[in-house]
Amino acid sequence: MNRDSGRIVRRLLLGSGINGVGGGVWFTVWALYLTRDLGMPPGRVGLALMAAGTAGLVLALPTGALADRHGARRVLMLLHLVRAAAALAYLLVDGLAGLIAVAAVFNGAQVVGTGVNGALVAGLFEGAGRIGVLARIRAVVHGGNTLGAAGGALVLTVDEHWAYVAAIVFNAATFLAAAALLRGVPEAATTGRTARWAGLRGAAIRDLPYIAVMAPVAGLSLCWAMLSTGVPLWVSEHTAARPAVAAGAVVVSSLLIAALQTPVSVRVRDTARAARAAALAGVLLAVGCLLLTGASGTTAAVAVVVVALAVLAHVAGELLFVAGQWQLSLALMREDRRGEYQGLNAALTGVVQTFAPALVAALVGGLAGVGWVLLAAVFLACGAPVVPLARRAARSRPAAAGAPPAPVG
Template sequence: MNAALWRDRLGFPDTARRKRLVVTAAVDSLGTGLFLPLSVLYFVNVAGMDVAEVGLALSIGAGIALLGGPHTGTLIDRIGPGQMAALSCLLRTAAFLAYLGVDQFWQIIAISAVVLWGDNAFWPANSAMIIALCGREQRARWYALGRTVRSVGTGLGAALSGVIVATGSEGTRIVVLLNALSFAVVAVLLYTWREARVTTTTSGQETEDGEDSAEKRAGLRNVLADRPFLLVVASNALLAVCAMSLIVLLPLSANSLAPDAVWLPGLLFAVNGGLLMLAQGPAVRRIEASSPSRMLQASIALYAAGFATFMITPDIGGLIPILAMTAAVTLYTAGELIHPPTSVILVTDMARADLLGRYLSVNQLSWSVSHVITPAALAGLFAWNARLPWLVLLATCAATSGLLVLATRNLQPKEAVSA
């Protein structure tokens, strides 16, 4: 079997002349993985604050970052997604270097707001850049490959972080410095890659008589007036809650249903990660062969099946709860394989070419808002009743399915995004 057939079977894109996309994803995720285990503890140790203060400061910073989210799309459309991705990395380089001297509450708020704004700017810019560099027909494969590379890189970074921190008292500062360095490397890789630097979200066609139309100047107003798209953003926000639920609820549920199996959360997360890698090929081929709306409905059904399995898992000890939770994680993972790449594909199908950055940035809010509210909301529901969050998630799936039906029943793709 030749390389092209293996690549197709595994669901990988053609990476010829596009290897920098893989390298940047690997470097970025390695640095992120380094800092991830210390994201709260670093400030507790360095700034001398308690966990509650740090959590409040980071939450306020996240809220401030959300305010600028939609306007990043304007920058993406004006300066190009490649330059915006590089700029977001430079901002995060400076912010993580500033973390080395943080020692006050307001400093954590200000710097974390810059970091999170950079995060929120990078993802829509990266999605638009992939379309510009690789074409629409390769979207699912590149999004899936990026997810796989980033999962592996984040895991390796987290493991390496533990080793570095164990070397001595300066280990945490070294980790922060290395994360800043990773963002700087990605910025250099993108900015010195001419093809990425000159990418654009416009179709390259001017309006009649060379006019810069009022529609184009209106920009964000046009996006916010697109009601079907806003319904998709709302459904994506609910789906993001579903996607984030496992991180919050799996350790809690495993401890509640199988308290003696302290190894179970790690095993189930390993099952999740392994299936995401091994089943990528079949998932990508299915995504390419079907409509985005149909595949998103399938992912909702799979999420719901997983949540229902968690909810009805008996609290009887022994092997049955372990097998039931393994089945639940498998169903959830099947939904997770489909949902993230397909949701971005649906948004890019709905977007006007010259407003692609704005569409993607508004959609990014669905993830950003969910990141802020989901952990506390689900943990609070679980503290009230261990089965209540799963019931709420099932209701969330039902609401998401209804919103998607309303949003896509008369969907016609907008002007094709240029490749």
């Protein structure tokens, strides 16, 4: 890596890390801010956030196409500014309609930003360097989330309106800092024109082999709701372990991912390894689900051990899923439509994330151990077809992208 590349990476990492701290604060306090401080019924909050989640899905492809034309860096800076304004707008929310509007902008920009960030990295780096940078960004974001969660815990301890306001203002400031740091990053190459219908009828949305691969891989992102929603419900309602065990599981998971995402990701170098990584991720996540069923009906000590083993399986599965998703989404895309393809990848994952918490809560909260078995089956079903689908998609690349096929063994 030359000096200029090193400077670019440092700016990307610093901006992502600062933003990660703000995200950790917000993720920790948002639920109690909306329900306890503002007095909104939890059911309405959940409904509003689910409705708002569709905004990012609708906007991901058009925004990706705009990034292809106007530059991913420029568009990502604008998204940071939009999220800063939307974060502050939470201070003005006074009803369900206002919450839906603010959350639609805030959450929608998050989904869109994931794809644009991937397009920016893809435009600035080549080959294995792309995966290495994405992995390091994810590592610093997780580290920042952990630090931010500690700050959020202090806010919850104070549990006063002024503390929630301070947390929201701080989160908004981190988006401004991330945008400012992007000013020192060069612009990625652009295509000079926008795809038909701003991406809604462009190359990515018509690339069925690409969608066939990335859709089941996106399904593996259920692993995030498994940890954030399923484990707390299960530990508190069906095991003898204290609820704090679930919080500890999230912290341990974040620390392990921060430490291991880069070394794992750089070993997933081509399409063949990425497909196998995604398939294995499905198996490991299914194992984690089945292990959790063993935590019920035991002593507290045994439950803690079983949950710990399940979390380790979950972490291994998540590491492989993320590395596989990155490599597949980059190796199979058209280089002249990076924004479109990364926007599509973000939209597919966003679809899953919009409904994942409700699905996991229904399975685990409503069906108990049977729910974990069903969730394990979902993970296996998502991972199983990835290898043959990736092989088929790789063979279609010459016609789709004018490039030699990606290596698939």
